[in-house]
Amino acid sequence: MSRVFRLKDRSQLRLAATGLLWLLLFVSSGGLELVQATSFPLPEEDKNNESYLVKPTPVTSGQLRQIKVQLVGDRELFQQSQAATRVELALRDVSAEFECLFNLSFISAGWSSWKTDDRNRQLHELAETLELSVKDRQAEIILAVTGRSNLRPEYSGSALLKSSLITIIYTSDQAKLRRLIKHELGHIFGAVHVPEPGSVMNCFGGGDHFDHYNLEIIKLARERSFEPYAFPFPPGVQASVEKIYLQVRERILGESRLKSLFSASTIVEAGDEVRCLNDVFLMLSQLELEKNNYERSISFTEEALTLSPGDLEAMNLQAVSLRQAGRVQEAISVYEIILQIRPDFSEALYNLGIALSELNRLDEAEKVYLRALRLNPGLASAYHNLGDLYLKQGRLDEAKKQFLKAIELVPGYVSAYVNLGELYRRQGDREIAREYAEKALSLKPESDQARNLLANILRESGKPAEALGAYQQVLAGNPTSARAYYNLGVSLTDVGRWQEAAKLFEEAIKIESNLAEAYGGLGLCALQRGEADRAIQLFIKARELGFKDPALSLNLSYAYLNKKDWLKAEEEARQAVNVQPGLATGYNNLGIALAQQNKLEEARIALERALKINPRDWQVLINLAMVELSNQNESRALELFWRALAVDPQNSQNGLIYNNLAVIYFHLEKYELSWEFVQKALQAGFKVDEPLIETLIKKLR
Numbered sequence: 281m282s283r284v285f286r287l288k289d290r291s292q293l294r295l296a297a298t299g300l301l302w303l304l305l306f307v308s309s310g311g312l313e314l315v316q317a318t319s320f321p322l323p324e325e326d327k328n329n330e331s332y333l334v335k336p337t338p339v340t341s342g343q344l345r346q347i348k349v350q351l352v353g354d355r356e357l358f359q360q361s362q363a364a365t366r367v368e369l370a371l372r373d374v375s376a377e378f379e380c381l382f383n384l385s386f387i388s389a390g391w392s393s394w395k396t397d398d399r400n401r402q403l404h405e406l407a408e409t410l411e412l413s414v415k416d417r418q419a420e421i422i423l424a425v426t427g428r429s430n431l432r433p434e435y436s437g438s439a440l441l442k443s444s445l446i447t448i449i450y451t452s453d454q455a456k457l458r459r460l461i462k463h464e465l466g467h468i469f470g471a472v473h474v475p476e477p478g479s480v481m482n483c484f485g486g487g488d489h490f491d492h493y494n495l496e497i498i499k500l501a502r503e504r505s506f507e508p509y510a511f512p513f514p515p516g517v518q519a520s521v522e523k524i525y526l527q528v529r530e531r532i533l534g535e536s537r538l539k540s541l542f543s544a545s546t547i548v549e550a551g552d553e554v555r556c557l558n559d560v561f562l563m564l565s566q567l568e569l570e571k572n573n574y575e576r577s578i579s580f581t582e583e584a585l586t587l588s589p590g591d592l593e594a595m596n597l598q599a600v601s602l603r604q605a606g607r608v609q610e611a612i613s614v615y616e617i618i619l620q621i622r623p624d625f626s627e628a629l630y631n632l633g634i635a636l637s638e639l640n641r642l643d644e645a646e647k648v649y650l651r652a653l654r655l656n657p658g659l660a661s662a663y664h665n666l667g668d669l670y671l672k673q674g675r676l677d678e679a680k681k682q683f684l685k686a687i688e689l690v691p692g693y694v695s696a697y698v699n700l701g702e703l704y705r706r707q708g709d710r711e712i713a714r715e716y717a718e719k720a721l722s723l724k725p726e727s728d729q730a731r732n733l734l735a736n737i738l739r740e741s742g743k744p745a746e747a748l749g750a751y752q753q754v755l756a757g758n759p760t761s762a763r764a765y766y767n768l769g770v771s772l773t774d775v776g777r778w779q780e781a782a783k784l785f786e787e788a789i790k791i792e793s794n795l796a797e798a799y800g801g802l803g804l805c806a807l808q809r810g811e812a813d814r815a816i817q818l819f820i821k822a823r824e825l826g827f828k829d830p831a832l833s834l835n836l837s838y839a840y841l842n843k844k845d846w847l848k849a850e851e852e853a854r855q856a857v858n859v860q861p862g863l864a865t866g867y868n869n870l871g872i873a874l875a876q877q878n879k880l881e882e883a884r885i886a887l888e889r890a891l892k893i894n895p896r897d898w899q900v901l902i903n904l905a906m907v908e909l910s911n912q913n914e915s916r917a918l919e920l921f922w923r924a925l926a927v928d929p930q931n932s933q934n935g936l937i938y939n940n941l942a943v944i945y946f947h948l949e950k951y952e953l954s955w956e957f958v959q960k961a962l963q964a965g966f967k968v969d970e971p972l973i974e975t976l977i978k979k980l981r
Contacts, residue, residue, distance in 0.1 A: 345502060346385045348419035352394045357427030357450050364391060367425055367450070370458040374465060381495065382502050386465070389419040394426075420506040421468060423461070425450050436460060439467035444506055459488060466494060470501040470513065470521060472560040474528055475535055483556040493528050497521055508660075508690055511570060522567045528560045529583075538587075558584035558594060565597055572760070574605035592618050596628050603635050606793065611635045626656035633665060638794055640826040642669055660689035664696050674828050674859055676703055694720045698729045702736075706829075708862075710737050728758045732767050744774040762792035769801050778808050796827035804835060812842040830860040837869040849873040864893040868900045875907050883907050898928045902937065914944050935966025946972065951979045 349371065357363050368388060375386040421444045428449070437448040437460050446464040451457050463480050471494040473483050479491035490498070500521050504512040513521055532538060538554060561584035568577035581598035585591060595618050603611035615632040618625055629652035636645035649666045653659060667682030680703055686696040701716030714737055720730035735750035751768040758764055769784035785801040792798075803818030816839045819832055833856035840849035853870035857863050867890035874883035887904040890897065905920035921937045921944075928934070938961035945954035955976050961968050 344379065344383050344385055346387050347421060347506075348389045349386045349421045349423050350389045350417065350419035351391045352422060352424040353391055354394045354426050354428065356429070357425050358393075360427050360450065360452075363425075363427060363450055363452075366452070366454060366457060367423075367461075370454060370461050371423065373458050374462045377462065378465065381490070382469075382498050384469075384502055386421070394424055420444055421446065421465075423448070423464075437464045439464040441468060441470070441512060443508065444468055455488075466490065466498060469498040469504060470563070471497055472525065472528060472563060473556045475532060475554075475557060483554075493524055493531075497524050500524075507692065518567060518570060522564065525560050525564050525567070529564065532557050532560065532587075555588040555591075558587040558591060561587070562594060562597055565601065569601060569604065572604070574601050577601040578605065590621075592622055592625065592628070596625070596631065599628075599635075600631060603631070603638065608635050608638050612639075624655055626652045626659060626662075629655070630659060630662050630665070633662070637665070637669060637826075640794075640796075640824060642673065642826055645669060658689060660686040660693060660696075663689070664693065664699070667696075668699060671699060671703060672826055672828065674830070676707065679703055692723050694724045694727055695729060697723070698727070698733055701730075701733050705733065705736060705740070710740060713737055726757070728754050728761060728764060732763065735767065735771070739771055739774060744771065747771050748775065760791060762788040762795050762798070765791065766795060766798045766801060769798075773801070773804060773808075778805050781805055794825050796822045796825035799825065800827055800829075800832055800835070803839075807835065807839055807842070810842070812839045815839045816843075828859075830856040830863060830866065833859070834863065834866050834869065837866070837873070841869060841872060844876070846873045846876045850877070862893055864890045864897055864900065866890075867893070868897070868903060871900075871903055871907065875903070875910070880907055880910055884911065896927050898924050898931060901927065905940070909940065909944075914947060918944050932964070935961045935964030938964060939966050939968055942968070942976075943972065946976065951976055955980060 351364075351367065351371075353364060353367075357367075371386060371388060375384075378384040378386065424445070424447045426447070426449055431449060436451070437446070439446045446461075446468065448460050448464060451460070459480055466481055471481050471490070474481050474491050474493055476482055476487070476491045478487040478489070479494070480487045480489060481491060481494045500517040501513055503514055503517075505514070506512075535554075538557075561580045565577045565580035565584070568574070568580060578598060578601045581594050581601060584594040585598070588594060595614055599611040599614035599618070602608075602614065612632065612635045615628050615635065618628045619632070622628075629648050633645045633648040633652065636642075636648060646666065646669055649662050649669070652662050653666075656662070663682045664686040667679040667686065670676070670679035670682060680700065683696045683700045683703070687693050687700075690696075697716045697720040701713040701720070703713075704710075704716065705713035713733065717730045717733040717737070720727050720733075724730070731750065731754050735747045735754065738750060739747035748768070748771045751764065751771045755761065755764040755768055765784045765788035769781040769788065772778075772781035772784065782802060782805040785798045785805065788795050788798040789802075799818050799822040803815045803822065806812075806818060807815035816836065819836045819839065822832055833852045837849045837852035837856065840846075840852060850870060850873035853866050853873055856866035857870060860866065867886045871883045871887035871890065874880075874886060884904065884907045887900055887907060890900045891904060894900065901920050901924035905917040905924070908914070908917040908920065917940070921941055924937055925934060938957045942954045942957035942961060945951075945957065958968050958973060958976060
């Protein structure tokens with residue numbers, strides 16, 4: 281009597297590309313009467329998981345673009361006679377000039393009060409505090425003015441390009457106030473400091489007019505986005521803006537007083553009067569990041585640091601570039617230096633969390649994200665990345681809370697909607713998953729992330745051909761996306777094109793060496809080829825990189841069953857069903873592993889659980905029947921074998937069923953019926969025991 285426990289032909293690696301969202305926020309700075317200018321680069325973005333929010337409709341150069349400016353003043357400002365009125369007048373004058381030069385007009389949205397912290401002694405500290413407190417802003421630009429006289433005079437103005445926030449120290453000198461506002465508004469539209477004494481963008485603001493470099497920059501950048509997580513310059517103008525920045529860079533490098541700074545053989549400390557010129561190098565670095573030119577981005581940050589050694593913002597941007605260039609440990613070292621100097625730098629903490637996640641140091645990354653959020657509760661991208669970390673760990677309820685918090689802070693957060701859709705897809709609710717994907721596409725029609733999710737839903741809805749076409753379209757639109765290669769590979773496994781799938785998984789790993797799911801896909805292909813040892817190595821690699829989906833444990837259980845390592849197969853199958861109790865195949869594999877260890881009652885319970893989840897699973901019906909035979913419960917086994925035949929009467933492996941029906945009917949002394957099933961088993965190619973055939977022949981005589 282044959283009692284063989286058969287495995288399914290292939291395992292079920294059914295994984296969607298996880299939307300890791302890491303945001304690159306673009307920042308510049310500047311000011312009048314500077315001794316030292318600083319910039320404030322904010323969190324970076326993972327280019328493999330696009331997260332830009334929907335951009336506003338571009339304005340043509342022939343249209344007047346009106347931009348609201350929210351005026352904010354502290355108590356010390358309002359205590360000074362006519363101070364608010366003078367600020368409004370200066371803004372009105374600057375608006376008239378911008379309208380004439382750039383077709384831009386600034387409309388006051390009124391005043392709000394601002395309670396500054398007396399402990400802050402520097403303007404950049406006030407700017408950071410204000411940025412953290414701004415919520416539900418109703419204007420594109422915030423112009424905050426402090427009347428405090430006890431600030432250290434490093435500089436009198438600061439502009440954050442990403443958050444469109446200007447902070448200035450009030451002066452009663454109307455001409456100086458007007459130049460100060462003009463200077464900082466120039467920064468908001470991409471203008472940079474230049475070594476031109478007559479330019480208003482000179483570090484010391486001695487001039488009154490824009491130089492020719494910055495005139496062209498502002499004209500190109502007049503249609504910039506004010507969305508909080510969008511790169512400000514439209515794609516169509518980035519190359520032109522970069523060309524002008526390179527001209528400014530050459531102008532700076534050509535300065536006789538600066539040549540020694542950039543000489544490899546000379547070490548000269550930069551004077552305060554030139555430190556502010558580093559902002560053009562940082563702008564160039566950001567533009568290179570947009571083009572994925574990471575090494576070139578690093579070189580520009582090095583030049584910025586040559587001009588302004590120890591500039592934490594330049595170091596932060598350098599670390600961003602290092603991480604994206606794959607030099608993750610170097611990036612972590614830079615972040616650690618930054619945080620030793622300034623432990624409350626929330627953006628550096630956030631970026632450190634990204635780097636730690638890439639090295640699969642997830643517990644450390646979680647602590648860093650939470651620390652960043654304590655310092656900056658409005659950092660939506662940190663909530664999102666924390667949610668993505670939880671999603672990666674299978675902590676779905678916690679992940680959902682973080683994604684919803686990110687959307688609460690930024691209602692147009694595309695990747696948060698996509699990842700909520702992915703979360704619901706994993707929970708089996710494809711309808712809600714589709715709604716979130718479509719919401720993301722309504723915000724950003726070109727979102728590869730959302731299109732990947734919709735393709736995943738198509739595949740899981742039993743439409744592999746349509747899903748395959750959808751993945752191919754995504755890859756055609758983004759040929760450098762590791763996850764697009766991965767998802768297309770998974771789709772090819774659905775239609776049995778294993779060799780092609782393996783090549784796509786390998787391409788994904790070439791682009792993103794730590795893409796855990798791609799190693800899982802390669803493991804699945806190896807398992808399909810019968811290479812159990814290789815499959816196990818790849819599955820374990822995927823786990824080491826942080827992939828903890830129950831499908832991975834399920835596939836490992838298949839691999840260990842192929843190697844007849846029943847104990848490890850049991851361990852992995854248990855892990856799969858503990859995480860996903862509705863996984864019928866997990867209980868099936870658990871039942872097989874237990875049965876092979878002669879733990880028959882435990883095996884029966886596991887297989888009954890699988891059958892309850894999926895009453896028409898041919899494989900589970902057979903395996904449970906075999907366990908019942910081993911337990912001498914032939915009547916139950918007979919019922920189960922007949923049910924398996926009814927589920928799939930044409931299955932090529934039904935010879936096993938015919939053989940065991942022959943055995944059971946022999947025991948029931950129904951010899952003619954037993955002989956009939958012996959013939960069917962032989963016709964199906966199953967090798968029936970010779971003693972059974974010989975005994976039946978004798979009985980039938």
